[in-house]
Amino acid sequence: MNVAIKPVAVVAPRGTRRIRPVIRRRIRGRGGSDAGMTTAEYAVGTLGACALAAGLYKVATSAAVLEALAGALDRALRVA
Template sequence: MKYVSTWWRARWAARSDAGMTTSEYAMGTIAAAAFAAVLYKIVTSGSVSGALESVIGKALDAPF
């Protein structure tokens, strides 16, 4: 009988710690927004923008 109660306690402890808390969601959202801002700055920079335009131009001018 002692084994069953130990098993239930371990099961309950594992189940009660599932998922993120509100503060973890907030930190994840802030991190995602910061990453998006950095990625936007990189993609809109002159050299990267020129390279993307070049790749797209070459793809559109490709003979079929």
């Protein structure tokens, strides 16, 4: 069975205009939503992350936490 496939022409729907890609990108760029952070937001976010990490480091290396971890590890090894 020999079936010929005919190419179909793509036509824009009525009432729409074809806009060149460069113009379309410019139109989308105006007044669009902010997709990312600005440099100042990155700086504030980085400082906040560093402050949180420093606080967690201080807590994790405190004598009470290290003693509790050592005790838990000792009990776990003693049970087995």
